[in-house]
Amino acid sequence: MELIRLTTRLTLFAGFLALTALLAGILLLVDAPFRSRIDRAPFARLCFNGASRCLGFRVSTQGTFSDRPVLYVSNHISWSDIPVLGGMVPMRFLSKAEVGRWPVIGWLAKQAGTLFIQRGSGKAGQARAEIAGTLLRGQSVLVFPEGTTTAGVTVLPFHSRLLHAAMDAGADIQPISIAYLRNGHPDHLAPFIGDDEFQLHLARMLRQPAIEVGVIAHPVVAIGEDSDMSAISRELQRTVQEGLWKIQAGGLTDRGTATPTAVAGPEI
Template sequence: MLMRTLRLGGRLGLFAIVLLLCSLLAVAVSLTEWTIRRPIDRTPFARACFQLASRCLGFQVNVRGQRPDGPVMLVCNHISWSDIPILGSIVPLRFLSKAEVRNWPVIGWLAKQAGTLFIRRGSGQAAAAREDIARTLRERQSVLVFPEGTTSVGITVLPFHGRLLSAAAEAGVPILPMTIGYRRDNHPDPLAPFIGDDSFDRHLVRLLRQPAVTVDVVLHEPVSVAANDDFQVLARQLRATVEDGLQTIHNCPDKPGATPDYPASRPRLGGA
């Protein structure tokens, strides 16, 4: 119990320091933009903040696959709020997030400063969100979408919604599927999922009390898309790729130096 309390106190202290530093950086960037009268690409600064947050929160992240060298639409399974700092630490990107996050104390303000695109679920805003994503991609900034639309328990992947995928075709960029999985003692971590009516603060405390969790992230092969593709079929294809990656993560023996043999993504879906 003492060890858990000390661990929690230390990590919360570091997390608070990181939030303060990131807030000061956001203010400095905003002041610089106001001074020079033009916007600044905030993704490199956001990535640095995500890297600091992931380290102080105790995530041991393993990355497999090739990072994109240009703008892409990234799609990934969604398990927890912690997916965001972890994935944001790997690739410079902007997120599409539920509108409720904007109201989280400090975190919501920082998400807005990092250029997060917000969508209110069930409000008919998919078309506007798709236009925002396409515009951001045309500006050569990658965007990450969680096409499940909600978080899962982390042992399977929920159905993907395809209504936002056409933004990649509109912008002329590929879609890069990603898989994220949390492991503790070589089993799916039961603490990581942020589901149901759980609150951010209670979940954060439970997670930080425990030893570091291993997080595996797989970047699959990018998939080319065209305007005449069937995006509902494409959504099922992408979901199958991400599901394959998740099952491989949790079936991989946790041996020192071992690297999971993740499956390659499936071939491009042709247009109709």
């Protein structure tokens, strides 16, 4: 059964990536004669949502995402955080530079407008300026202020430097909590940590039954010119941590407060 499930999902996922690559290529061709770039956000959201379905995620959400450009901050468990969250609301991502070098996925991430940062390169200032510029152009951005992925049972302290981009752009911040559950408990396969390789991690996830993903969009936090970003960073971390615990305490659908947004097709 695991082999059948893995083969079916890999086929669906590969086929969907091919269609997404075709769409990205068409958009590039359309851009050329007009010497302008079509907004990728609506197309990226559609593709991210489709990828979540192909991966077999059963996603439930609580809360409302902002209808204005904001800096989203979330805990970070896996590469799959991006298709899950990207399928919910138009946004651009800040990702580690290594993702940009992944076959196919990296190219697609660039076409979706992902901002990349080289970890430990001392270029956080440049990333902060790019995020602020993106916000000023009316596009929301998601960052993972823990700076790394975790096992999904706690939330590490948030680094505040990139959060200053919200203040630079006069934008607010909206915290998000995400958690992966299997049989009502934190899933141990979803975390993408250490020296794990994308292809092996993908295969391990796809051979298992559908995974439940809980997402909480917390209230927006207003940012002013005189805001203490260090204090706000600590408060955001606490909010996201409490949301993670809330999801793990029983799952959002069990509490009757969730709205399914990206439920997979027939379980395989």
